[in-house]
Amino acid sequence: MLNRSNLKYLGLLAVAVCLFYWKTMLTSQFTLIVGSEPTDMTYSWLTFWVNSIRHLQVPLWDPYVFAGRPFAGEMLTAAFYPLHLLLVLVPFNRDGLFSPRLYDEWFVLMHLLGAYFAFALLRELRLKRFAAFVGACCFALTGFLGNIIWVPYIESGVWLPLIFLFLLRAVRAPDRRSGLFAMTLSGGCLGMSILAGGLHMAMMQGIVVVTAAAYWAARERLPWTIGLPPRSHWMQAALLIGVFAAVAACLGAVQLLPSTEYSRLSLRFINGGAFPSSEKIP
Numbered sequence: 504m505l506n507r508s509n510l511k512y513l514g515l516l517a518v519a520v521c522l523f524y525w526k527t528m529l530t531s532q533f534t535l536i537v538g539s540e541p542t543d544m545t546y547s548w549l550t551f552w553v554n555s556i557r558h559l560q561v562p563l564w565d566p567y568v569f570a571g572r573p574f575a576g577e578m579l580t581a582a583f584y585p586l587h588l589l590l591v592l593v594p595f596n597r598d599g600l601f602s603p604r605l606y607d608e609w610f611v612l613m614h615l616l617g618a619y620f621a622f623a624l625l626r627e628l629r630l631k632r633f634a635a636f637v638g639a640c641c642f643a644l645t646g647f648l649g650n651i652i653w654v655p656y657i658e659s660g661v662w663l664p665l666i667f668l669f670l671l672r673a674v675r676a677p678d679r680r681s682g683l684f685a686m687t688l689s690g691g692c693l694g695m696s697i698l699a700g701g702l703h704m705a706m707m708q709g710i711v712v713v714t715a716a717a718y719w720a721a722r723e724r725l726p727w728t729i730g731l732p733p734r735s736h737w738m739q740a741a742l743l744i745g746v747f748a749a750v751a752a753c754l755g756a757v758q759l760l761p762s763t764e765y766s767r768l769s770l771r772f773i774n775g776g777a778f779p780s781s782e783k784i785p
Contacts, residue, residue: 509626512636516622520615523644527607535610536603541653548580549590549609550601556591575758576765579655581700583757586658610654617661618643624664627671659701663708666692670712673743674719679727682739683746690747694754702762709751716744 526533535542547567551574555562562582565574575582590609596602621642625635642648648660669689676682689712696705720740728736752759770777773784 508632512622512632513619515636516618516639517615519640520611520618520643524607524611524614528611531604534603535607535652539652545579545654546601546603546606548574549587549606552580552582552587553590553601554595556588573761573765575761576769578702578758578762579653579700581655581658581698581758584658584698584700585695586699610657613654613657613661614643614648617648617657617664620661620664620668624668624671627668653701655700656704657701658699659696659704659708662692662696662699663704663711665689666696666708666712667715670715670747674716674723674725677726679739682725682727682743686743686746687750690750691754693747693751697751697755698758700758705751705755709748712747713744716740716747 521528527535536546551565551567552562562580563573563575565572565580574580581587590601590605593602593605596604618639622635622639625638626632630638642664643661648657651657651660666689669685669692673682673685673689676685693705693708693712696708717740720737724736725739725743728739766780769780771780771782771784
């Protein structure tokens with residue numbers, strides 16, 4: 504619930520994240536787009552994507568790599584991530600390029616989004632607001648998210664708290680209808696993680712949900728299966744996981760299908776040259 508106390512801590516989270524990235528947020532002397540291959544690639548992809556959308560073109564083909572390649576076939580390009588539509592609203596800079604300043608701000612905004620999602624999860628776990636504030640800062644600014652510079656992985660990783668939040672609501676729901684609705688939202692969040700491009704993150708998030716749901720089913724009874732035979736309890740738990748997987752797969756299919764096709768033709772670059780991605784790494 505967005506009461507005054509929660510809003511105060513959401514504001515404090517915004518201040519904390521901005522101060523953590525003070526070099527890019529509070530000065531004009533630094534930028535993330537300097538000498539980092541993952542950052543440079545993401546910046547180029549966003550420039551191409553935003554420019555295509557502004558010209559009312561679906562960015563399916565990238566003519567700037569090799570002799571051209573399927574832009575939507577590469578997961579990390581996040582060709583179908585809906586949150587990127589917000590970037591279309593901001594004009595290019597005077598050089599006709601995606602603003603490096605905007606890229607830095609988007610990078611920070613994704614960490615802030617992760618902090619907000621983590622705060623909501625910790626409040627769902629009934630932690631006090633200050634504890635939730637500290638936990639949200641730890642999730643968004645340290646560990647994996649605090650060290651990775653690949654924006655697609657950050658955009659995918661920030662969805663984990665929300666995925667888990669709706670899982671908790673599903674297994675605690677008083678009736679099956681509410682449980683299925685919450686699990687649908689959880690699967691939708693995993694679908695957003697897939698569309699963000701971080702496939703490895705989405706795979707790990709799926710493992711977290713399936714194992715957590717199985718653990719919960721083994722230790723507790725779903726509220727609407729109390730009094731029913733154990734078989735019914737496990738069938739309902741399996742139904743929740745099935746709904747979660749189906750929703751995530753359907754939402755992420757627009758990205759997963761072209762990536763599956765493209766993976767058979769793509770090349771992997773390792774020391775010693777390039778070879779088909781379908782071959783085992785030497």
